Amino acid sequence: MADAAKIVVITGLAIVVFGLFMMASEKSGSWNWFNWFGNLPLDIKIERxxxxxxxPLGTSVLLSLLLTLFLYLFNKFIR
Structure with a gap:
């Protein structure tokens, strides 16, 4: 149970650091992080x-692959 708690805490801290980095880059106006969001080849948009x-099918697949890779590497190097 302690291992699961460590994973949750480390993941939460990583998300907070990433969020702070995104906020800082957005305020500086240097880079818009979500230009690609919704514009991948498998993303479906219908506007009438x-x-x-x-x-967002393509975005979901990409995020799923990235999260799977991150969790695999995290699990491999932590244990």
């Missing part, structure tokens, strides 16, 4: 007059 549908 009174209707808007958005399904």
């Amino acid at each position: 007059d009174n209707f808007r549908f958005y399904f």
Whole structure:
């Protein structure tokens, strides 16, 4: 149980540090982090007059792969 608690704390701290880095870069205006979000090849956008549908399939697949790789490496180097 202590291992799970360590993983949750370390992951939370990593998310906070990443969020602070994103906020700092956004305030400086040097880089917009989410330009790619919603513009990948498998992302589906349908916009009509009174209707808007958005399904980020490509973004979901990419984030899933990145998270899987991160958790695999985290698990391999922590244990």
